[in-house]
Amino acid sequence: xxxxxxPDAELDExxxxxxxxxxxxxxxxxxxxxxxxxxxxxxxxxxxxAKGTLGDLGLDLTLRPDRPATLxxxxxxAGGEWSQAVRLLSAIGLPTDPDEPVTAEEAAxxxxxxxxxxxxLGEGATVQLARVAGSAMARIAETIITTFRLNVExxxxxxxxxxxxxxxEYADLAQTLLPAFVSALDTMLRRQLVAVSRxxxxxxxxxxxxxxxxxxxxxxxxxxxxxxATMSVRELTDVLVQFDEETADAVxxxxxxxVKTIGDEAMFAGLPAQVARIxxxxxxxxxDRGLPxxxxxxxxxxxxxxxxxxxxPVVNLASRLTEIAPTGVIFASDALHxxxxxxxxxxxxxxxxxxxxxxxxxxxxxxxxxxxxxGPS
Numbered sequence: 001x002x003x004x005x006x007p008d009a010e011l012d013e014x015x016x017x018x019x020x021x022x023x024x025x026x027x028x029x030x031x032x033x034x035x036x037x038x039x040x041x042x043x044x045x046x047x048x049x050a051k052g053t054l055g056d057l058g059l060d061l062t063l064r065p066d067r068p069a070t071l072x073x074x075x076x077x078a079g080g081e082w083s084q085a086v087r088l089l090s091a092i093g094l095p096t097d098p099d100e101p102v103t104a105e106e107a108a109x110x111x112x113x114x115x116x117x118x119x120x121l122g123e124g125a126t127v128q129l130a131r132v133a134g135s136a137m138a139r140i141a142e143t144i145i146t147t148f149r150l151n152v153e154x155x156x157x158x159x160x161x162x163x164x165x166x167x168x169e170y171a172d173l174a175q176t177l178l179p180a181f182v183s184a185l186d187t188m189l190r191r192q193l194v195a196v197s198r199x200x201x202x203x204x205x206x207x208x209x210x211x212x213x214x215x216x217x218x219x220x221x222x223x224x225x226x227x228x229a230t231m232s233v234r235e236l237t238d239v240l241v242q243f244d245e246e247t248a249d250a251v252x253x254x255x256x257x258x259v260k261t262i263g264d265e266a267m268f269a270g271l272p273a274q275v276a277r278i279x280x281x282x283x284x285x286x287x288d289r290g291l292p293x294x295x296x297x298x299x300x301x302x303x304x305x306x307x308x309x310x311x312x313p314v315v316n317l318a319s320r321l322t323e324i325a326p327t328g329v330i331f332a333s334d335a336l337h338x339x340x341x342x343x344x345x346x347x348x349x350x351x352x353x354x355x356x357x358x359x360x361x362x363x364x365x366x367x368x369x370x371x372x373x374x375g376p377s
Contacts, residue, residue: 010044017048033164037061055167062171063178064103072098074107080114084123088113091130093138132307140185148173210305215275215336216315218322219247219282219296220265227292239291240264246285254278259310265322269310272300272339276346276367279330287328297321298367299333313359320356321364334363 011034014020020030033054037047040061050057071094075085086096092113094106102110117126153166221243228236240263247266251258256270256278268278279296286294299318303310314333321331331351340346347368354364 010038013044014047017044017051019047019051019054029162029164032162033058033167036164036167041065055163055170058167059170059174063174064106067101067103069102069104069107070098071095071100071102071107071110074102074110075114078111078114080118084117085110085114087123087127088117088130091127091134093134128307211302211312212305213301214269214303214310214314215272215298215300215339216259216267216269216303216310216318217275217279217296217298218265218267218318219279219294220322221286221292222295222327224264224292242289242291246289246291247282250278250281250285254281259308267310267315269303272336273343273346276330276332276336276340279367283328283330293327295322295325295327296330297323297325297332298330298336300336300339301333317356317359317362320359324354324356324364325366330367332365332367334365337365 011020011031014034015022020034021027022031024030034047037054037058040058042057042061046057046061047054071089072082075082075098082098089110090096092109094100094102094110113126113130116129117123120126121129148170152169156166156169157163221239224239231239243264243266244261247261247268248258251268251270254270254274254277256268256274259267259269261267269275270278275298279298283294283296286292297318297320299314299321301314301317302312303314304312317333321333325331332348337348341348349366349368351364351366353361355361
């Protein structure tokens with residue numbers, strides 16, 4: 001068979017496999033996409049496996065064009081055992097099939113994990129680090145693809161742009177912007193490493209974890225679950241996006257740290273006065289910007305730091321205080337009140353003893369005033 005005949009023979013095979021139907025209404029557009037994928041080096045087997053997601057195959061071939069080795073061969077050459085390597089590979093987000101072809105960069109990542117596990121950190125710590133990195137990359141990727149689909153792909157397809165053109169735009173954007181974006185991630189990681197290293201820290205008695213003195217806050221949207229039942233998808237999304245943006249803005253302006261967001265709830269941390277003013281700002285912003293009202297719980301003390309998150313009794317206390325706080329109210333622990341009692345820009349009300357789930361009775365104070373210290377709002 002000549003090289004000129006090969007594409008047409010492939011087309012016949014794709015038709016037999018149900019990837020291409022020459023009688024379909026979208027046959028011309030489908031053929032353009034297939035020809036484009038062939039130009040990227042796509043095989044019949046790859047297109048048959050992708051079938052309903054040929055556009056995604058185009059992005060895959062653009063971002064991961066050359067795959068000279070299999071994972072099994074990489075692990076073997078690095079002197080590792082496949083049964084042990086599986087934990088590391090799955091943690092970072094690599095496949096766990098030894099016959100999976102991988103790029104040179106993916107092979108280098110696998111070798112780095114194996115070396116770190118064997119020679120530096122040990123298996124448990126390396127798996128932990130790989131899991132956090134893999135989870136962060138998955139979240140970034142999800143955000144990038146979702147943003148492109150909503151802001152580029154859907155509007156372009158709605159105006160009649162052919163699918164192959166959208167796929168090309170994916171590929172062009174990836175090749176143009178991804179290197180700069182990855183460089184920006186590298187820059188910010190370096191900055192964050194320095195920032196985290198400067199925070200005061202210690203360890204527990206067994207030196208099994210890093211501990212530090214922190215004030216922890218939780219804030220959540222009151223009544224969001226019930227309201228969500230009557231909201232459209234767009235309304236739901238708008239509320240959550242605005243909540244995320246306002247939370248990030250308040251924490252940034254307050255020199256605090258966002259620990260995590262979970263739907264209608266956010267966890268943040270910092271020094272006592274920082275966290276107190278962040279909570280006040282979030283309460284006032286929700287009221288002034290038309291968001292559902294919020295409530296918050298704050299607590300101070302030693303926390304365990306692990307995988308970018310905080311754990312321990314102080315975190316549990318802040319969470320439970322949030323659960324019992326009335327709408328628009330910020331509940332704080334006795335320890336935080338004691339830390340800030342001399343700050344005359346803050347106002348406190350003693351709320352007495354409250355029973356907290358899984359904790360028991362604790363002294364509770366509510367934090368009044370505005371973020372600029374002008375007194376009760």
